[in-house]
Amino acid sequence: MHDTDIARADPAELIACPQCDALYRARMPEHGARAVCARCHTVLIAPKRRAGMTIIMLAAAVLVLVLGAVWFPFLKISRQGFVNEATLLDAAMSFTGGPLLVLSLAVTALIVLVPLARAVLTIYVLAPVVFDRPPPPGALRLFALSEALRPWSMAEIFALGCAVALVKVADLAQLSFGPAFWMFAALVFLTVIQDRWMCRWSVWHALEQGQAARRERAPA
Structure with a gap:
């Protein structure tokens, strides 16, 4: 141009x-x-055709997987008859003393709260639009917030860190993965698929058109 x-x-x-x-x-x-x-x-x-419904279903699946990954056991370690199970929050909050508590809280936010918040915001913003209803109040601002949180959703970074740590301790104890591990792996995969499916310009365009139509219908 x-x-x-x-x-x-x-x-x-x-x-x-x-x-x-x-x-x-x-x-x-x-x-x-x-x-x-x-x-x-x-x-x-x-x-993409029916992209909105696909993104909503992926966001709902991410929401379920995040809650399941937090609730179920993530890893089981056994050695010489001693067995210990840890959830995802146990792993993220393993440092709870002194200044390391801030690090634990940050890790928990980046791998649990941020993906959870993005899934909720995506469903809240897109569901009315997909079902031919006006965008919800604050849709543009909340979608902008979801996009601002995208670089801080680091579930895949945590997964890579866990993989490296498990390789290092595999010779010291017997490891077995719990349901939360596979849920977390699926969560990482679905998050990538959701981001690839989403055409952000199309979402902005639909939200702006919906907001403009709402203003036109509003009484003077």
Whole structure:
């Protein structure tokens, strides 16, 4: 897009590449097609059929898996007749003394609370839109919050750390995985799938249209 076109264009019609900041006029491609940045080839818009319902179902599954991963045993360690089971919270809160308590709380927030919050926000924001209802109050702000939390959802980092730790202690004791371990592994996988399915520009566009329609119907 030329500089003169940018100056004349309505800002609401523009989309900026999140990687290289190139500006384009936003145009909704056909379902299954993608709008890609010509400079760095980042996908800008990628609508999919029934994507909203798929994302809601994935978010609901993430919600169930987070709660299950917290409740059920995560790992069982046995050595010389002694057996100990630990839940995911036990592993995250293993340092509870002194300044390390802050680290434990941060780990718990990043691997449990942030994915849980993002799943709840996604369902709250998208469910009315998918069922052809007006966006809920504060939908734009809450979706922005969910996007701001995305880099801080570090369940996969915790999973990699656990894998490294288990390799180191495998020769010292007998290890067995509990139901929470497999739930957590599924949680990491579904979170990645959900992020790949979501076309953020389409969500913003739908929410803004819904908010505009609500303002038009509101009495003067």
